[in-house]
Amino acid sequence: MTIKPRRNSPERKAVKPKIPTSGRSAAAPARGVRPNQADVAYSRLRELILAGSIAPGSFVLELEAAAKLGMSRTPVREAMVRLRAEGIVEIRARHGMRVLPVSADDMREIYEVITSLESTAAGLVAKRGIDTNALSSLNEAVKAMDSALERDDLERWAQADEDFHRTLINSCGNGRLIQTVDQFWSQAHRARLLTLRLRPKPTQSNREHAALVKAIAKGDAEAAVRIHQEHRERAGRLLTDLLRKIG
Incomplete structure (x- = not known):
C-alpha cells in the first residue's frame, strides 16, 4: 500500500479551517486564549442542542438560558444570534430562541x-x-x-x-x-x-x-x-x- 506524499505549494499553505468536533464552537478561540462570554455561551448552548438536552421545538428565554449558564443576558443574546445564523434556532418574541425541528x-x-x-x-x-x-x-x-x-x-x-x-x-x-x-x-x-x-x-x-x-x-x-x-x-x-x- 502506497501513501502519496502531500505537495508543498503556496495554495496548500493557505488558511485551512477545521471542522470542529461535536460540541465545540466553530469559532472556538485558539489554545491559550481565554474565551469571551459570548463564545462560552455559544459553545454551551450549541452543545446542549446537539446533544438533545434542549429538544427540537423548545422555546428558551434569554433570562432562562442566562440563569442556566450562570452569566448575563448580553452574551446569551449574542450566542442565540450566532445559532440562528447556523440554522439551528430562530429568534422569537420576548427575547428568546426556539430550537428548530429536524x-x-x-x-x-x-x-x-x-x-x-x-x-x-x-x-x-x-x-x-x-x-x-x-x-x-x-x-x-x-x-x-x-x-x-x-x-x-x-x-x-x-x-x-x-x-x-x-x-x-x-x-x-x-x-x-x-x-x-x-x-x-x-x-x-x-x-x-x-x-x-x-x-x-x-x-x-x-x-x-x-x-x-x-x-x-x-x-x-x-x-x-x-x-x-x-x-x-x-x-x-x-x-x-x-x-x-x-x-
Whole structure:
C-alpha cells in the first residue's frame, strides 16, 4: 500500500479551517486564549442542542438560558444570534430562541449538499495525497467503529464515525470547502443522534469506510469519489426516511 506524499505549494499553505468536533464552537478561540462570554455561551448552548438536552421545538428565554449558564443576558443574546445564523434556532418574541425541528425535507437538502462536497473532498484527499497521521486517524476510526459494533455501543460508533468524516474533510486542503461543509454539520448531527437507535446496525457503513481508506491510500481519486458518494447517498436516504416515519 502506497501513501502519496502531500505537495508543498503556496495554495496548500493557505488558511485551512477545521471542522470542529461535536460540541465545540466553530469559532472556538485558539489554545491559550481565554474565551469571551459570548463564545462560552455559544459553545454551551450549541452543545446542549446537539446533544438533545434542549429538544427540537423548545422555546428558551434569554433570562432562562442566562440563569442556566450562570452569566448575563448580553452574551446569551449574542450566542442565540450566532445559532440562528447556523440554522439551528430562530429568534422569537420576548427575547428568546426556539430550537428548530429536524425535518425530513431539510435533511434531504442538507445531505444532497454534504454528499456532493464530501465526495469532492474524498477525491481531493486521494489525488493530493494524505499525510501519515491523517491516514492513521482514518484507520483508527474504522477500527473503533468495528469495535463499537461488536459491543453494540452505538454512541461510541457514532463518535468514531464522526471522527472519520471530520478527519477526511479536514485533510482535503480546501479551506472554502471545509467552511461550507461546517455550515451543515450541526443540523445533520442532530438528525443522526435522533435516529441512532432506529437504524439497522451500520455494518455496511463500516465496510464502506474501510473501502474509502484503501482508495485514498492508493491515490485512486475516482474510486474515492464513487465510494463516498454512494455511502452518503445511502445514509441520506435512510436518515430522511426515518425522519418522515417519526415525524
